[in-house]
Amino acid sequence: MGHRKLRRTGVVTIGSFLLLGLMGCLHGTNVNSATAPQPTQPPQQVAMQKPSAVDPKLVTANTKFGFKLFSEVLKQDDKKNVFVSPSSVAIALAMTYNGASGATQQQMAKTLELQGMSLSQLNRANADLKKMLESPDSGVQLTIANSLWARQGTPFKPAFIQRNRDFYGAQITELDFAAPESTATINNWVKEYTRGKISQIVDGLKPDDVMFLVNAIYFKGNWTKAFDPSETANKPFYLSNGRPKSHPTMAQTGSYKYYETNQFQAVSLPYGNERVSMYLFLPKKTSNLSRFTKTLTAENWQQWMGRFRTQPGSVQVPRFKLEYDVALKKALSTLGMSIAFDANKATFDELSSASTKIDQVKHKTFVEVNEEGTEAAAATSIGIVTTSMPTSQPFQMNVDRPFFCAIRDNKTGTVLFMGAIVDPK
Incomplete structure (x- = not known):
């Protein structure tokens, strides 16, 4: 690849x-x-x-x-x-x-x-x-x-x-x-x-x-920190049935607002002066997108938004349109x-x-969504455990399977777009 x-x-x-x-x-x-x-x-x-x-x-x-x-x-x-x-x-x-x-x-x-x-x-x-x-x-x-x-x-x-x-x-x-x-x-x-x-x-x-x-x-x-196109490579993305497909995947390291539970990883990727962000939620391998979306409620969403903390890490995100x-x-x-x-x-x-x-x-x-900027959507489900897991080490988040995303105005709290992505095209 x-x-x-x-x-x-x-x-x-x-x-x-x-x-x-x-x-x-x-x-x-x-x-x-x-x-x-x-x-x-x-x-x-x-x-x-x-x-x-x-x-x-x-x-x-x-x-x-x-x-x-x-x-x-x-x-x-x-x-x-x-x-x-x-x-x-x-x-x-x-x-x-x-x-x-x-x-x-x-x-x-x-x-x-x-x-x-x-x-x-x-x-x-x-x-x-x-x-x-x-x-x-x-x-x-x-x-x-x-x-x-x-x-x-x-x-x-x-x-x-x-x-x-x-x-x-x-x-x-x-x-x-x-x-x-x-x-x-x-x-x-x-x-x-x-x-x-x-x-x-x-x-x-x-x-x-x-x-x-x-x-x-x-x-x-435009991303606050653009992805370097030279770091984009074809990597496997695992569909809902477990079958892998080769897909262009962007990568970068840095400091991000991040939140993790025993059910999912989540990261905030900001645009411009960071008033608006894309939030990516990746269900753990022990779970899946369908289970996650059942926990998507307004109440859970508000709790999650208050639990993101800045920490170092690396992210890999598929391009999609x-x-x-x-x-x-x-x-x-x-x-x-x-x-x-x-x-x-x-x-x-x-x-x-x-x-x-x-x-x-x-x-x-x-x-x-590409190296210069991204639009994506997120949906809320019911009942995910919101207890944060220890994150003393830099995190790694590889979005290589179905995920949820949302674009949110952080000043007003307005969710502009949300989506469940099962197959990045």
């Missing part, structure tokens, strides 16, 4: 995208175009200055929701790579939550772990979080973009439109959904705000589609918001005077 001279791609990006299609049954509603949003109105911000803190209730809610969602997605795709952005999903659902009422609102609040937060608190906290996360330091690019695409002539509630514009910075566009170019218009917006990493989310517009709410997240981070997409209707229904998808029960009275329900929730991601 030996060493190979590897081309440095320079592309270290993660794009995460979620779309919600709201299917409307107009029931003869008198459509008043004056209440509909106007084409391509620029987003506005509630406050210009960057906040000093984010409501911890929102971060806690997003963390709990993120790990619940990840657990459900793993049940759908337990044999392949999974990479999601819980932050992207939470933001898009929060935008939609502004239009919910009654039992629909209550179920969404429970699913999103929003109990104890008023709608105004939620919106303000999301506005603050967006400002704090974007461009966190010189070595990291992080942008969050939202948009709302409305069928021309449908009677939407002005307050719903205004809140999404003011608090989420959403670009509001009224479209003729019957026009052939409308699908391309939405897809081009996604392509632009994910820097070309995700080029299509809408396959076509149906006659009963009335609105799409879209969130796009783009992340590019993958695209992932998943339909989230089943997962979200299982988590408790099935009414929102039910044409007979859904109530989005604050969104429109037309009868509407959520028709589809799509989520797509892209990630590439």
